[in-house]
Amino acid sequence: MENVPYKIYLREDEMPKQWYNLRADLKTDHAPILNPATLQPVTVKDLEPIFCAEMAKLELNATNRFIDIPEELLAIYRMFRPSPLVRAYCLEKELGTPAQIYYKFEGNNTSGSHKLNSAFAQAYYAKEQGLTSLTTETGAGQWGTALAMACSYFGLKAKVYMVKVSSQQKPYRKVLMETYGAEIIPSPSDTTAVGRKILAEHPSSGGSLGCAISEAVEVAVANPGTRYVLGSVLDHVLLHQSIIGLEAKLAMNKYDIYPDIVVGCAGGGSNLGGLMAPFMADKLAGRSHPYFIAVEPASCPTLTRGRFAYDFGDTGQVTPLIKMYTLGGGFIPSPNHAGGLRYHGMNATMSQLYHDGYLDEARAVEQSEVFKSAVQFARVEGILPAPESSHAIKVAIDEALKCKESGEAKTILFGLSGTGYFDLSAYAAYNAGTMTDFIPTDEELAQGFSYIPKLPGIQE
């Protein structure tokens, strides 16, 4: 193992040519997505007014374990992939741990995160279908930027509903997306019926991903040639993001490395599931037994304090129903700086894996601890991490310090999903000692749960 370099890059001809469909290997398939009007499993036809046709098919009908990445898309991926798998030698030395720490770094592209993997895929299929315009929501802005870049590349219009509190915290995110030709609207807005309704009820609302999704879906359905795309939560997004884990595993194979612990930050599940997918496949098949940890903000504790139930993906209750861990579509998280993790739900496949115990543990952490780890990491590894990714850093460091106590030389893999160049107002608050933590009370959670629908014969 002496010869492991600081960064392991695959050659371009070694990059995966297929995505991996984790759902195909589930021991217990997750419950079907339901049409809220009929409470029957949703059909491709139901979804087609909202989503690109190919995305609807992938979401509902993908049963193959591996799905080809189109040739043109493979060429585009080479603009920003393969991403490096980094051996955190400097962090290991700083911690004095016998653990070997690796991270898959997805931040070396202008969107600043892994989101570009799915944005280019979804824009590609939209272009193939002859669509002219896409709508979406964004929290931290990484998904919005990724979609703006992909739409710019394919000559599609992009309309991005950005969670209002994030748009205020990150004015330059807006400029970046506009530089790529996208139109940005802080959400809730008065441009949609659902936005106006939310504003009427909560005039000072800072918004949430759930609200922004409702607005973006409403606009997509109402306009010809337009569809809605989503950067997380759905299985087809996880499919695109499986390239993270596939590359990580191939890079590790080169040096005969295998993780004992896999750590990912948990928002809607795209980075989490993408990183874990091929290692989870090994666990499901009994080939190996890595320990999986999902890390979420204590301010939005979907897995650790949420319910496993059918719920809407949005606040306005316009989406299909997904059986998932949820805090309730009406749960508006306090303005945690990790905007990308401020979502009430979790991907259905990852929810099922957590429910069934294959995703071993979810851990909720407070943001001031997260930023402490982020700064420690930045100073020795030379990368300013995104607040979202820093949730994984915090737990990777904690696990490495446990190894220091126990003397175990475990191999820890975590996902460094993005960079924090647009999160410097949060870093400024941390530097100034004015960062506060937010933990919802049981009453606040109960308020969120009240939005989870009662479905006769399915859930009360």
Added chain:
Amino acid sequence: MENVPYKIYLREDEMPKQWYNLRADLKTDHAPILNPATLQPVTVKDLEPIFCAEMAKLELNATNRFIDIPEELLAIYRMFRPSPLVRAYCLEKELGTPAQIYYKFEGNNTSGSHKLNSAFAQAYYAKEQGLTSLTTETGAGQWGTALAMACSYFGLKAKVYMVKVSSQQKPYRKVLMETYGAEIIPSPSDTTAVGRKILAEHPSSGGSLGCAISEAVEVAVANPGTRYVLGSVLDHVLLHQSIIGLEAKLAMNKYDIYPDIVVGCAGGGSNLGGLMAPFMADKLAGRSHPYFIAVEPASCPTLTRGRFAYDFGDTGQVTPLIKMYTLGGGFIPSPNHAGGLRYHGMNATMSQLYHDGYLDEARAVEQSEVFKSAVQFARVEGILPAPESSHAIKVAIDEALKCKESGEAKTILFGLSGTGYFDLSAYAAYNAGTMTDFIPTDEELAQGFSYIPKLPGIQE
């Protein structure tokens, strides 16, 4: 050439283990740096109160063509190097040019540019010498960030004088440097005698690199255990930056590629000289004849409209005298957004090469054209470039379009020295159509030239 990948990475064990000293191969050595008090060539002893001892020695006494990179520094370089050499397939397609365009991309690190190459080197030698603190100036903030990162790594204090107009344009740069533990002072400031003098004469001054240097030098000389470090202009910085060109050449060698045209943006010369160095060595030795183009902002036209004369490196006239192209140390450029190019002078070695015709051409371009090229590049290559680097992009595109007209399949190499994440106020101005161009009048230049010292027996 069919098999050239999108990104050519060297393996870590292929990375250069020596820097290349371009000065050693000059046909006519540049004039010696002078002590302004004696008008005699400056000695290491003269420089030691200002600079780290090893930097002073490298600056004055380096005659070897190759100089070993210390082992510990090689290990640190692996945190963020090798950097990719990118084949701009998407840009070529967009332009419809037969030219083959390559760029060496130095922006994939948190400082956002090539500056980290020299920052880590200088901080390493400072630590070796037992110093405790470093002072410097920064314009765009890339050098300041790089030095903050390097000082943080080695446990040194960093005090950064940031050109006031840049600090106003880029508030988050300050936060980023502070996150790495640096102290940031907008310049001109009242913390130094020279700053107070400049403020008294020009109370509303937006500052310049020349002013900020004066302040940083004053503080370094006045405080024990403290030295001044510079991110450009001097030969030892070019030496460190030669790793850019050395890596680019090794990467090209792998695929039997050699540039017909080499384009770099020109501020103080660090990126320009670093990229060009090994190719210039070939030209000086008659082994090849690439055409070299230095691109500077029309608002700060050092090479195209400056004088080749001895001048101070700063505004306060506290530095040694360098024979270089200069607009005069008192020239305060208008607030062009490319803060890293707002310097009145140019490295002596690069000045000599331009004077002697080996650096074939300098071209001044206006910033609105530069941003037009930057956005075109960002949309197809997926990287948001720094305004400084975008000067090189603009000319690379122009040259590729000339190839389209002539039908020539030239190979163009340019330096993409950094990213523009902290330049979004400039992009916002460009997007809004409110960006203006600045071209100094002959009278304004004459005003600057009046600061060039008259030196009895040397220059009148």
